[in-house]
Amino acid sequence: MPSAALVIVGNEILTGKFSDENGPWLIKRLRALGCDLVRIAVVRDRVDEIAAEVRTCLAAADRVITSGGVGPTHDDVTFEGVAAALGVGLEERTELTTLIERYGIPLDAANRRMATLPAGAALESDPAVSFPVVRCDRVYVLPGVPKLFRLKFEAVSAQFAGDAVATARLFVTESEPAIAVRLTAVAARFPRVDIGSYPRFGEGPFQVVITLESRDAADVAAASEAVRAEMATITLDP
Amino acid sequence: MPSAALVIVGNEILTGKFSDENGPWLIKRLRALGCDLVRIAVVRDRVDEIAAEVRTCLAAADRVITSGGVGPTHDDVTFEGVAAALGVGLEERTELTTLIERYGIPLDAANRRMATLPAGAALESDPAVSFPVVRCDRVYVLPGVPKLFRLKFEAVSAQFAGDAVATARLFVTESEPAIAVRLTAVAARFPRVDIGSYPRFGEGPFQVVITLESRDAADVAAASEAVRAEMATITLDP
Known part of the structure; x- marks a missing residue:
């Protein structure tokens, strides 16, 4: 089963200038795809912090996605951070400088930064995107604009x-x-089912939401039956 | 200037069962207080992952806040994670077992977990809360319910x-x-001002939002003037 981790590069998030939309969107999208999201971190626009977090995520997940920090300005340092995480240098890619010129963007020092990638990066083209997706080993470097x-x-x-x-x-x-105590006993009987318990106050005629999940639907059904047998539950309209 | 980092303990966030409300709220609240938020991470309900992230945050910030994982059920392991991060054991606190009994909560094995804290934790009482805030060294362990x-x-x-x-x-x-290129030059002239550049598409009659911030208002004013002198800006109604 694939797993993923997300690194949001964003002074603007941490300082409240923009709210993060990419985390909530990706959570739901990975869920629909059947991919386990194991970690999200929001870090500052600093090469060392990005590099350390990308390394942590590479150890925790099969694939890492970064969001933000890939534009032409001084605060865009994600390529440097990913290169540092992977222990590689940076190299200007003619495939990208060609595209930059084709789109009429001046090929000055700032804009060349958008074409200067961690060495060995793969460029994954797709008809829907005007610039290819940059993948560095298992790290997908995506722009922050939602x-x-x-x-x-x-x-x-x-x-x-x-x-x-x-x-x-x-x-x-x-x-x-x-x-x-009763829930702990049920959880011990179904080790392959991830059972969560969330107290809620004033949201309806219940006090706790119990969530159950597994890749095996029969396991979820059996564990749900065990929870219902052990405690008082109600049925809500969906 | 105080700095803070936030660790959200939350399988339920990563799997899309609940959306995180505490991060966005804390971002704005710390901002209003004048505290720099330097990092946010969302990790799974696992002792080792919580411990590693708390250690990372302790190295990055003056104060660390955790959200979630402090209830009585099997998936509540934040106290264990914080204890591991600090290299201390766990101890049951009679101040808390007394409160649990006073509130009519059964003092069984599960609920004793809520009174079993990292050794040496400070209990910060306040008239507004029925249980004191648990502070372990520089780590404030808060519940996840918003x-x-x-x-x-x-x-x-x-x-x-x-x-x-x-x-x-x-x-x-x-x-x-x-x-x-022009913005990079302005940023170099004002090293004490944090200048961010955010391209926006279709949100109004502008293409980029430039943000400036500093603890020194005169610096922000001078840097803003420099930006306005170097590029075409418009005034929007607030």
């Missing part, structure tokens, strides 16, 4: 596809402290 | 207060590739 992030992710999304996840949600009318 | 996260953060928010940040935003009608 519209472009989505377009470019879709150009490579097939590489993130896995098996569908079976899920269930149960709404418990007892409190979490009241059910915790 | 309403409780906010209440408990406010109980300790004075510890995050710093000097106000001066900011400005400029809307540029030229494209980012067209201005990048």
Whole structure:
């Protein structure tokens, strides 16, 4: 089953200038693709912080996606960070300088930065994107602008596809402290089912939402039945 | 100037079951307090991943906030993770078992977990919260339920207060590739001003948003003037 991790390069997120749209979108998209997202980090526009986080993500996941920091300005340092993470240098790519000129963008020192990639990067072309997706080993370097992030992710999304996840949600009318011992016992009986317990206050006629998931739908059904047998649940309209 | 980092413990966020509300809220709240947020990570409900991330955040920031994983169920492992990060054991606290009993919660094995803290944790009481805030060294361990996260953060928010940040935003009608060389030169002239450049498409009669910030308002004003002198900007209604 493929796993992924997301590095959001974004002073603008951490300082509240823009809210992050790419994390929430990617969470749902990877879910639909059957890919496990194991980690998200938002880091500053600094080469050392990007490099360290990319290394952490490479150790934790099969594929790493970065968001942001790939434009022509002084605060765009993601290519440098990814190169440092991978221990490679940077090289200007003529495939990209050619595209930059074709689109009428001045090929000055700043804009050449957009064509200066970690050595050995793969350029994944797709009819839907005017610049190819840059993939460095297992790291997909995507732009931060939400519209472009989505377009470019879709150009490579097939590489993130896995098996569908079976899920269930149960709404418990007892409190979490009241059910915790019983729930722990159920979780121990179904080690292959990921069971979550989330107390909620004032959201409806329930006190806890129990979530269950597994790649095996029969396991989810059996664990759900066990939860229902052990504690008071109600059915909500979907 | 105080700095902070946020660790969100949340399988439920990474798998799309709940969307994270605490990150966006804390970004704005720390900003208003004058505290620099330098890093956010969302990790799974796993002791080793929580411990590693808390260590990373302790190295990057003065204060670390964790969100989630402090309830009585099997998936609540944040106290174990923070203890591992700090290299201390766990100990049951009679101040908390007393409170648990006072509130009529059964003092069973599961609920005792809520009173079993990293050794040496400080309990910060406040009239607004029924359980004290748990602080382990420089790590503030807060619940994930948004309403409780906010209440408990406010109980300790004075510890995050710093000097106000001066900011400005400029809307540029030229494209980012067209201005990048000039903007880089302005940024080099004002090293104490954090200047960000964000291309936007179809959001208004501008192509780039330039953000400027510093603890020194005069620096921001001078850098803004320099940007305006170098490129075509427009004024938007606030």
